Amino acid sequence: MIGYFRRNHFVPVPEVSSLAELNEMVEQWDRQDDARRIGSRPKTVAEYFAIEQPLLMPLPEEPFETGRLFTPRVDR
Secondary structure (H helix, E strand, O other), rough: HHHHHHHHHHHHOOOOHHHHHHHHHHHHHHHHHHHHHHOOOOHHHHHHHHHHHHHOOOOOOOOOOOOOOOOOOOOO
């Protein structure tokens, strides 16, 4: 889903004047994708997500760092 969304909405990179404008565009695209059908499947993306949502586990309460910070030394 993420690759599809990126390829179809962020290529080429949209020109916006603010982060708020970009967030508004993303919300609109997300609503449009909820109504989309994949191939000849009988249900929309939103209908399939409604079926899957109760099966998802809640997010963990404690934060989880997903990256590492390095300070490498660079010379010629």
